[in-house]
Amino acid sequence: EAQVTQNPRYLITVTGKKLTVTCSQNMNHEYMSWYRQDPGLGLRQIYYSMNVEVTDKGDVPEGYKVSRKEKRNFPLILESPSPNQTSLYFCASSLELAGLRTGELFFGEGSRLTVL
Amino acid sequence: AQKITQTQPGMFVQEKEAVTLDCTYDTSDQSYGLFWYKQPSSGEMIFLIYQGSYDEQNATEGRYSLNFQKARKSANLVISASQLGDSAMYFCARDTGFQKLVFGTGTRLLVSP
Numbered sequence: 001e002a003q004v005t006q007n008p009r010y011l012i013t014v015t016g017k018k019l020t021v022t023c024s025q026n027m028n029h030e031y032m033s034w035y036r037q038d039p040g041l042g043l044r045q046i047y048y049s050m051n052v053e054v055t056d057k058g059d060v061p062e063g064y065k066v067s068r069k070e071k072r073n074f075p076l077i078l079e080s081p082s083p084n085q086t087s088l089y090f091c092a093s094s095l096e097l098a099g100l101r102t103g104e105l106f107f108g109e110g111s112r113l114t115v116l
Numbered sequence: 117a118q119k120i121t122q123t124q125p126g127m128f129v130q131e132k133e134a135v136t137l138d139c140t141y142d143t144s145d146q147s148y149g150l151f152w153y154k155q156p157s158s159g160e161m162i163f164l165i166y167q168g169s170y171d172e173q174n175a176t177e178g179r180y181s182l183n184f185q186k187a188r189k190s191a192n193l194v195i196s197a198s199q200l201g202d203s204a205m206y207f208c209a210r211d212t213g214f215q216k217l218v219f220g221t222g223t224r225l226l227v228s229p
Contacts, residue, residue: 033216042120042207042219043161058216090161105151105217107161 006108023091032074120220139208150191155205
């Protein structure tokens with residue numbers, strides 16, 4: 001089954017404790033991205049990657065890091081989480097930019113993160 | 117600014133009736149795409165429908181249709197024959213050509229029996 005898998009789905013952590021949210025897709029997609037969803041703000045892009053070793057900032061990259069060492073994986077790293085990073089996070093992938101043009105952006109199920 | 121505006125924070129509709137969710141957008145691009153996603157209470161994002169700016173006909177997918185008015189920069193979602201399972205948050209989005217979608221703030225739809 002084609003899917004984007006995120007882990008963990010739920011996490012409560014404390015300020016400053018480094019954490020990683022993993023994202024893996026099994027569709028051989030080139031394009032992957034991370035979004036965060038906050039009430040009243042919709043979804044905002046954090047980082048994206050067009051292929052292995054190619055990453056770039058989205059609209060709200062502060063406080064986050066990413067890496068793309070393998071095509072299937074695109075982890076989101078919070079080096080020193082703060083309460084303002086409490087949010088619902090989505091990983092998404094598509095075959096290529098053309099896929100984005102036809103709506104073929106596949107989302108993971110979301111990871112709800114709470115930073116105390 | 118690449119802004120998407122959804123002016124209806126919440127909408128109510130009775131089962132089997134049609135409902136229109138509004139979406140307007142800013143752009144100076146000639147070529148772009150518009151999307152609608154559904155987010156049920158379980159949280160996942162479900163792709164509903166896509167409209168390309170050069171598509172001459174409004175997109176339709178089953179009970180979903182997109183009322184695209186290019187001159188007005190609007191891309192309203194029409195759900196016909198609403199069902200209880202349509203109760204969810206709905207997001208309008210457009211691509212920016214910079215590898216991302218820009219989303220609106222969403223409209224929460226509640227379908228009553």
